[in-house]
Amino acid sequence: MITKTVQYKPASGWLVNLDELSDMDSSDTVILVFGAPSFKAEAEVFLDLKRRFPKSIAFGCSTSGEIFSSHMSDDSLSLAIMKFKTTKIRSACVKIENMMQSFEVGSQIINELDKEDLRAVFVLSDGLLVNGSELLRGMNEVGHEKIITGGMAGDGLRFKETWVLKDGIPANGYVAALAFYGDDIRVGHGSMGGWNRFGPERVITKSKGNVVYEVDGRPALQLYKEYLGDRAAGLPATALLFPMQIFSQERSNDKLVRSVLAVDESNQSMTFAGDVPEGSHAQLMLANLNNLVEGASDAARKITDLPGSHSPSLTIAVSCFGRRLVLGERLDEELEAALDQLPADTKMVGFYSYGEFSPAGFTKKCELHNQTMTLTVISEVATG
Amino acid sequence: MKNRLLARQLKVLGLSPDSVPHSIVEWRSFLTRIEKAYEENERNHYLLERSLEISSKEMQCRWDELKQFERQWRSLGECLPDVVIMVDATGRIIFSNRGMNGIQPESLIGQELYACYGADTANGIKIKQCVERAVSESIACSVEIEMLDKSGSRRFFSVRVNPIQRAEQPAQLVFVQTDITETRTIEAAIEARRRAEEADETKSRFLANMSHEIRTPLTAILGFSEILAGHDIPDTQRLNILDIIRRNGHLLLNIINDILDLSKVEAGKLDIELTNMALLRIVSDTKALLGLRAAEKGVKLTITSDSQIPSVIRTDPLRLRQILLNVIGNAIKFTEKGSVDVSIGLIPGANGTTKLAFTVKDTGIGIQKDQVERIFAPFSQADPSTTRKFGGTGLGLSLSKNLAKLLGGDVILQESTSHGSVFLVTIEPGTVEANSAHSWDLTPESFINTSPGINAPNFENLSILLVEDSLDNQIIVSYFLQDTGASVVTANNGREGLAKALAGKFDVVLMDLQMPEMDGYVAVKELRRQGYTRPIVALSAYSMDEDRRRCLDVGFNSHLSKPIDRDLLLQTISRFSRRLPMVHANA
Numbered sequence: 001m002i003t004k005t006v007q008y009k010p011a012s013g014w015l016v017n018l019d020e021l022s023d024m025d026s027s028d029t030v031i032l033v034f035g036a037p038s039f040k041a042e043a044e045v046f047l048d049l050k051r052r053f054p055k056s057i058a059f060g061c062s063t064s065g066e067i068f069s070s071h072m073s074d075d076s077l078s079l080a081i082m083k084f085k086t087t088k089i090r091s092a093c094v095k096i097e098n099m100m101q102s103f104e105v106g107s108q109i110i111n112e113l114d115k116e117d118l119r120a121v122f123v124l125s126d127g128l129l130v131n132g133s134e135l136l137r138g139m140n141e142v143g144h145e146k147i148i149t150g151g152m153a154g155d156g157l158r159f160k161e162t163w164v165l166k167d168g169i170p171a172n173g174y175v176a177a178l179a180f181y182g183d184d185i186r187v188g189h190g191s192m193g194g195w196n197r198f199g200p201e202r203v204i205t206k207s208k209g210n211v212v213y214e215v216d217g218r219p220a221l222q223l224y225k226e227y228l229g230d231r232a233a234g235l236p237a238t239a240l241l242f243p244m245q246i247f248s249q250e251r252s253n254d255k256l257v258r259s260v261l262a263v264d265e266s267n268q269s270m271t272f273a274g275d276v277p278e279g280s281h282a283q284l285m286l287a288n289l290n291n292l293v294e295g296a297s298d299a300a301r302k303i304t305d306l307p308g309s310h311s312p313s314l315t316i317a318v319s320c321f322g323r324r325l326v327l328g329e330r331l332d333e334e335l336e337a338a339l340d341q342l343p344a345d346t347k348m349v350g351f352y353s354y355g356e357f358s359p360a361g362f363t364k365k366c367e368l369h370n371q372t373m374t375l376t377v378i379s380e381v382a383t384g
Numbered sequence: 385m386k387n388r389l390l391a392r393q394l395k396v397l398g399l400s401p402d403s404v405p406h407s408i409v410e411w412r413s414f415l416t417r418i419e420k421a422y423e424e425n426e427r428n429h430y431l432l433e434r435s436l437e438i439s440s441k442e443m444q445c446r447w448d449e450l451k452q453f454e455r456q457w458r459s460l461g462e463c464l465p466d467v468v469i470m471v472d473a474t475g476r477i478i479f480s481n482r483g484m485n486g487i488q489p490e491s492l493i494g495q496e497l498y499a500c501y502g503a504d505t506a507n508g509i510k511i512k513q514c515v516e517r518a519v520s521e522s523i524a525c526s527v528e529i530e531m532l533d534k535s536g537s538r539r540f541f542s543v544r545v546n547p548i549q550r551a552e553q554p555a556q557l558v559f560v561q562t563d564i565t566e567t568r569t570i571e572a573a574i575e576a577r578r579r580a581e582e583a584d585e586t587k588s589r590f591l592a593n594m595s596h597e598i599r600t601p602l603t604a605i606l607g608f609s610e611i612l613a614g615h616d617i618p619d620t621q622r623l624n625i626l627d628i629i630r631r632n633g634h635l636l637l638n639i640i641n642d643i644l645d646l647s648k649v650e651a652g653k654l655d656i657e658l659t660n661m662a663l664l665r666i667v668s669d670t671k672a673l674l675g676l677r678a679a680e681k682g683v684k685l686t687i688t689s690d691s692q693i694p695s696v697i698r699t700d701p702l703r704l705r706q707i708l709l710n711v712i713g714n715a716i717k718f719t720e721k722g723s724v725d726v727s728i729g730l731i732p733g734a735n736g737t738t739k740l741a742f743t744v745k746d747t748g749i750g751i752q753k754d755q756v757e758r759i760f761a762p763f764s765q766a767d768p769s770t771t772r773k774f775g776g777t778g779l780g781l782s783l784s785k786n787l788a789k790l791l792g793g794d795v796i797l798q799e800s801t802s803h804g805s806v807f808l809v810t811i812e813p814g815t816v817e818a819n820s821a822h823s824w825d826l827t828p829e830s831f832i833n834t835s836p837g838i839n840a841p842n843f844e845n846l847s848i849l850l851v852e853d854s855l856d857n858q859i860i861v862s863y864f865l866q867d868t869g870a871s872v873v874t875a876n877n878g879r880e881g882l883a884k885a886l887a888g889k890f891d892v893v894l895m896d897l898q899m900p901e902m903d904g905y906v907a908v909k910e911l912r913r914q915g916y917t918r919p920i921v922a923l924s925a926y927s928m929d930e931d932r933r934r935c936l937d938v939g940f941n942s943h944l945s946k947p948i949d950r951d952l953l954l955q956t957i958s959r960f961s962r963r964l965p966m967v968h969a970n971a
Contacts, residue, residue: 229434239530328424
């Protein structure tokens with residue numbers, strides 16, 4: 001496996017001469033692209049990539065911040081070009097019209113992939129039109145033995161429109177899957193949060209899917225506004241400062257973190273980036289910046305199947321945009337902390353997302369996470 | 385450089401803490417980043433302080449709610465008549481709404497729960513088992529216990545145990561102890577009333593049946609008596625009528641005896657008197673009594689036994705005889721021609737016991753399948769029409785079955801076809817002497833009626849006092865006695881009888897029990913008190929065992945049941961008159 005990472009900025013163009021990378025093009029080459037939402041209007045860049053790498057599979061999505069090595073940018077394209085030696089690569093892309101189809105689309109996209117020799121799937125989905133929990137439930141239903149990681153596309157802090165690459169061009173309302181085949185591919189993963197719970201334990205008294213209407217019998221939005229004080233003006237983005245931990249009373253081990261995607265003043269409801277079942281218990285969370293950074297470091301430490309330090313690998317970092325909001329000036333610290341734990345020559349690209357996909361808990365089934373740093377490490381064992 | 389953020393920012397801008405920035409641009413950019421970091425810091429600080437404040441308010445609210453909840457719960461506890469106790473995982477009481485088992489509520493806290501019931505007492509063990517079940521199965525359990533209150537009277541309690549599950553901690557328990565003594569009393573009263581009503585209904589049904597059964601032969605007796613009162617009846621026909629009247633009289637007597645026995649069995653008041661007795665004796669009696677009847681009908685009655693039966697058994701001979709007469713008598717009754725074969729043997733009973741079995745096989749009309757269930761029910765025969773043809777009360781089998789059960793066995797219909805039936809009578813043989821096995825040769829001749837029939841004995845020199853308030857009975861008894869040559873003096877009540885007995889010299893006094901002015905009991909007591917030693921025989925319509933015993937207790941020498949059987953009367957008088965003078969053993 002040969003990996004090159006490249007950054008593009010409108011002001012300075014490609015930081016590497018793409019002509020020198022033309023020999024990377026092959027039917028088993030992936031061009032992973034994480035880009036600012038605004039690139040949807042600049043198809044020329046993508047058409048250029050298609051012309052340069054006609055055989056390769058372009059795969060990517062819009063972000064709430066592009067990660068390139070240990071830095072984050074807001075107006076760039078962050079690329080990784082992976083040329084595999086023995087591993088076969090396939091991709092699939094399915095249209096989604098509304099959230100109700102999430103489960104079906106999840107099953108459909110896995111079914112569209114050839115199952116034989118399939119080892120792992122990396123999924124990028126539209127960040128706003130998809131119920132991530134349902135999407136993964138659908139995927140798990142038909143492909144639960146496979147490693148599934150990935151994330152939901154971002155739109156900065158705007159929550160307006162996200163895109164996923166379809167045939168190499170940004171498109172709205174799609175879920176895309178990248179499938180890795182063969183015995184030589186290794187996909188490791190790790191995911192951590194680092195938030196602290198505080199305040200009383202609450203009960204979700206009224207909710208439907210990922211929309212929460214009442215908490216402890218009070219309007220959900222009212223609770224958040226009270227905690228945010230002056231900063232309620234910045235809703236929904238500022239609601240990310242208070243993610244919610246969800247757990248059932250009986251199975252206290254099964255804890256998931258949910259962050260707020262949208263608010264509705266008319267009925268005082270809040271839409272979360274994943275299901276919040278009625279009757280579940282909840283507790284607000286608050287960031288301790290050092291803990292967040294430590295969390296990113298832990299995510300890297302926990303990675304399964306980490307390749308040896310001399311084998312070339314690519315790390316895809318998918319971190320929650322809620323972390324970005326809280327970390328502010330200290331954002332790069334979490335990227336550095338993660339990278340510090342990985343082998344010295346590890347290349348890293350990634351994005352700030354509206355939701356992270358990673359196996360969790362005892363079931364090892366892929367679940368939707370919020371407010372985590374989720375790392376996927378891809379490598380190919382050297383064969384004679 | 386202590387501040388990590390400041391160090392990083394200098395590094396990002398390519399500045400060193402020790403060098404002065406080269407350009408104003410770098411310096412501005414540096415200040416902007418520092419300022420931004422401060423702002424973020426302030427915002428985060430604001431958020432933290434606000435979170436702390438709101439969170440504290442929320443906690444206060446919850447605390448108030450908790451306090452209010454506790455007040456409600458305590459108030460509820462105080463209103464409840466039950467004792468409500470909470471116990472922690474170590475079994476110590478942490479809450480009690482009131483005192484329990486004489487212990488004040490404040491002293492209960494901290495106490496071991498089992499100790500309050502007495503750790504090693506039956507109650508303590510019951511409670512402990514209940515708790516163990518509730519905890520291991522995580523379900524509410526209950527147990528009933530009884531305790532004595534301060535005044536020493538028994539009270540009943542229901543104790544319910546309900547585990548309260550807590551996250552990651554051992555369960556606490558709630559106990560609710562309810563006094564159910566009143567409920568028990570009411571339930572007992574309801575049950576007693578139900579039984580009384582049931583008994584009442586049984587009694588009514590019994591009376592209705594009895595009335596019917598008695599009226600049938602009475603109709604014959606009265607009707608034919610009426611005919612007899614007419615004039616121009618030839619002597620031959622007169623004898624026939626008399627025979628009908630006597631037969632119905634006997635039937636009536638049988639009915640009454642059976643009814644009384646059955647009612648006693650049903651009331652559980654039939655006493656069984658076990659004595660050791662020779663099995664041969666009962667068999668020969670039965671054979672003697674039924675042999676003639678069978679012979680009259682031309683039915684062959686045989687009784688055989690296998691070699692292993694004991695010669696002496698322990699049972700109630702009266703009742704066994706009654707059963708055998710009934711079952712074998714039935715077999716003879718329903719057999720027009722052919723034979724009735726009775727075989728006696730031992731068969732295995734339940735739990736390794738051995739039963740004495742009488743198998744009664746006839747060649748009679750048999751019993752239809754759909755009637756099998758009814759034959760053992762009182763007041764019913766297989767077919768109501770059989771009553772008309774064969775007579776009988778329909779009580780015999782029911783009574784026999786009940787009596788056999790009292791003797792540790794049963795009467796069952798083993799087999800029935802149109803060619804005959806097989807009834808099996810079993811009883812407990814009781815403990816008997818070992819190795820007494822033998823068999824008998826029971827030829828019909830050896831069991832011809834041996835009971836001593838008295839055909840008009842000669843009582844010419846006997847003087848008898850008859851104390852009886854019923855003129856009819858005076859006439860009948862006087863007639864029986866005068867027919868033997870005895871002289872009879874009558875008295876109309878106890879008082880008169882007492883006077884006449886003391887005044888005259890009678891060989892035997894016959895005395896009714898129920899009489900006006902002075903009853904028989906009082907009269908006899910008085911006679912005995914005054915030293916009267918002659919034999920006194922009770923004549924009574926009271927024929928229960930206890931009546932008989934009471935008679936003997938007050939000083940009678942013997943007891944004869946009404947209606948008076950002539951032969952028995954004469955036998956009894958003969959017995960007492962021969963032993964004259966008779967000294968009664970009454971102290």
